[in-house]
Amino acid sequence: MRFSKLFIPTTKEAPNDAVLPSHRLLIQAGFITQVGSGIYNFLPLGKIVLDKIRKIVKEELDRVDSQEVQLGFVTPSELWVQSGRFAKYGKELLRFSDRKNNEFVLSPTAEEMMVDLVKNRVKSYKQLPLHLYQINTKFRDEARPRFGLLRGREFLMEDGYSFHEDFEDLNREFDVMEATYSKIFSRLGLDFRVVNADSGAIGGSGSKEFMVLANNGEDDIMICENCSNAANIEVANRKKRVSPYKEKPQMQPGRFYTPDVKTIDKLAEFFKIEPYYLVKAVAKKAIFENNTESIVIFFLRGDDVLEETKALNAVNALELIDIDANELEDAGVVPGFIGPGVENVDIVVDIELKDEDLLICGGNEKDYHFVGYSFKDKFDYDYKDIAEVKEGDYCFECGGKLRQTKGIEVGHIFKLGTRYSKPLNANFLNRQGRLNPFIMGTYGIGISRLEAVIIEQNHDEKGCIWTKESAPFMLDIIISNIKNEKETEYANNIYKKLLSLGKEIIIDDRKERFGFKIKDFELIGFPYALIVGKSFADGKVELVRRKDLKKTILDIDKVIEYLKEII
Numbered sequence: 001m002r003f004s005k006l007f008i009p010t011t012k013e014a015p016n017d018a019v020l021p022s023h024r025l026l027i028q029a030g031f032i033t034q035v036g037s038g039i040y041n042f043l044p045l046g047k048i049v050l051d052k053i054r055k056i057v058k059e060e061l062d063r064v065d066s067q068e069v070q071l072g073f074v075t076p077s078e079l080w081v082q083s084g085r086f087a088k089y090g091k092e093l094l095r096f097s098d099r100k101n102n103e104f105v106l107s108p109t110a111e112e113m114m115v116d117l118v119k120n121r122v123k124s125y126k127q128l129p130l131h132l133y134q135i136n137t138k139f140r141d142e143a144r145p146r147f148g149l150l151r152g153r154e155f156l157m158e159d160g161y162s163f164h165e166d167f168e169d170l171n172r173e174f175d176v177m178e179a180t181y182s183k184i185f186s187r188l189g190l191d192f193r194v195v196n197a198d199s200g201a202i203g204g205s206g207s208k209e210f211m212v213l214a215n216n217g218e219d220d221i222m223i224c225e226n227c228s229n230a231a232n233i234e235v236a237n238r239k240k241r242v243s244p245y246k247e248k249p250q251m252q253p254g255r256f257y258t259p260d261v262k263t264i265d266k267l268a269e270f271f272k273i274e275p276y277y278l279v280k281a282v283a284k285k286a287i288f289e290n291n292t293e294s295i296v297i298f299f300l301r302g303d304d305v306l307e308e309t310k311a312l313n314a315v316n317a318l319e320l321i322d323i324d325a326n327e328l329e330d331a332g333v334v335p336g337f338i339g340p341g342v343e344n345v346d347i348v349v350d351i352e353l354k355d356e357d358l359l360i361c362g363g364n365e366k367d368y369h370f371v372g373y374s375f376k377d378k379f380d381y382d383y384k385d386i387a388e389v390k391e392g393d394y395c396f397e398c399g400g401k402l403r404q405t406k407g408i409e410v411g412h413i414f415k416l417g418t419r420y421s422k423p424l425n426a427n428f429l430n431r432q433g434r435l436n437p438f439i440m441g442t443y444g445i446g447i448s449r450l451e452a453v454i455i456e457q458n459h460d461e462k463g464c465i466w467t468k469e470s471a472p473f474m475l476d477i478i479i480s481n482i483k484n485e486k487e488t489e490y491a492n493n494i495y496k497k498l499l500s501l502g503k504e505i506i507i508d509d510r511k512e513r514f515g516f517k518i519k520d521f522e523l524i525g526f527p528y529a530l531i532v533g534k535s536f537a538d539g540k541v542e543l544v545r546r547k548d549l550k551k552t553i554l555d556i557d558k559v560i561e562y563l564k565e566i567i
């Protein structure tokens with residue numbers, strides 16, 4: 001490619017809403033432009049990178065017998081009604097009707113479409129397993145589209161769906177996909193972790209996310225400093241805590257007058273006791289699928305925090321919302337003094353509190369707490385893991401210290417089971433000659449998100465730094481002075497030779513100053529630049545590595561030999 005021909009509208013100005021480097025740099029370096037909220041155009045360089053990511057994903061998936069198809073982006077609502085997701089999915093699902101009043105949705109994911117495709121076409125266990133995937137546009141009307149390509153509304157996703165005769169085979173495929181996705185992200189040069197994750201609204205059990213470690217990530221993940229155990233904070237678990245304090249407070253069980261002491265801080269102050277020994281009550285209103293609601297009180301240690309996703313899963317609700325004091329009082333609950341004996345509401349107790357004693361909790365009576373409370377004899381409570389794991393807690397698997405870091409989700413694999421095949425009546429004849437719903441898995445990679453993620457993890461204050469397999473071009477040949485015929489001729493020769501060797505290179509043949517060209521090289525982030533400049537007269541050229549801007553001087557007649565190996 002000749003730079004002089006390239007459509008690359010670079011700009012000095014950063015977009016006002018660009019808070020992340022990847023967002024700012026991809027726009028400034030001319031990879032993408034914004035069309036509207038969460039919608040982007042890909043310019044030539046952006047498209048090359050996108051296609052490279054796509055190609056790697058395809059290569060690795062095809063290697064493990066997944067087959068690429070392409071489904072319609074516009075999906076009949078009917079399928080979504082059948083699966084039960086039409087009502088559930090909320091405002092992220094863009095719904096519309098055509099001129100004949102047929103209703104459609106823009107596909108945010110394609111379980112229904114894929115099940116419909118396979119249904120009645122795969123009839124016997126003999127045709128299983130089957131894994132079909134597509135790399136296609138998705139639309140999600142995200143509440144807060146932001147961070148450029150990281151959270152768009154229209155984006156490119158690889159979504160795969162596998163069909164099996166039993167769970168054993170699904171588990172096998174799940175492991176194959178974990179390895180395949182890991183290989184894809186490794187090839188892209190990313191530092192990532194595979195973490196245990198929540199199954200969310202998609203349902204099913206068994207779910208892992210691929211998280212690229214990045215300070216600006218939206219996800220919190222806990223990783224063990226000792227073993228490979230890692231989990232999204234939404235599902236992270238820990239070894240049961242032991243008291244960090246030398247002595248347990250001694251107290252006789254009984255009511256205690258605690259006037260106006262309504263918070264954990266005040267209670268700790270009042271009794272001069274660590275919050276660890278207090279029982280915190282968090283009241284929420286749970287909204288369920290059938291539009292019913294109920295008040296739920298979650299009990300945890302005073303120094304723990306309720307983890308919303310765990311709490312949601314604990315009560316199997318669609319949503320948990322805050323509840324005000326009046327509503328609680330109307331239900332006969334005493335805000336500020338809620339304890340485990342509270343009536344007329346649902347109760348969930350954190351697993352940490354099971355069998356614990358010598359605690360202080362609300363007395364369910366205005367201005368009273370209960371001291372010396374014990375869970376040892378409370379067998380009927382619903383004990384669940386609902387607390388947020390904190391930095392410094394210990395690993396469930398090996399006892400190592402847990403560390404909290406930020407991650408960006410780039411891929412996700414789920415075991416779906418029959419979540420979609422059952423409601424959509426997608427069955428096959430099993431080995432016993434009986435009709436069974438397919439056992440399914442689903443897998444997804446954020447292709448367009450990856451373009452931003454690579455830069456989020458690889459950039460400096462000067463610009464982008466593309467990794468080997470993602471770079472739009474591996475080498476930028478910079479002719480420092482285009483008026484110097486010898487330099488220009490030499491650079492053009494190198495360019496042609498490397499092209500004939502199949503190398504991906506660009507030559508900066510623009511009539512611009514050297515400083516301008518090197519700034520563009522740094523902003524765009526090609527892995528190497530070959531500078532044909534001043535020292536050419538002495539038979540030397542300079543190779544600059546973008547990653548660390550390290551310079552290597554090369555003899556002009558050794559350049560091809562040298563570059564052949566590294567690019």
Ligand code: ATP
Pocket residue numbers: 109140142149150151152153155156157409410411412444445446447448449
């Ligand atoms: P997130 O938690 O980031 O919202 P998700 O759990 O909704 O993602 P999935 O349904 O698992 O995402 O989709 C598979 C992949 O698609 C994700 O791992 C992510 O890389 C990508 N993806 C999801 N939403 C977006 C988006 N709004 N913009 C760009 N990529 C996205």
Ligand code: MG
Pocket residue numbers: 409412
């Ligand atoms: Mg996900």
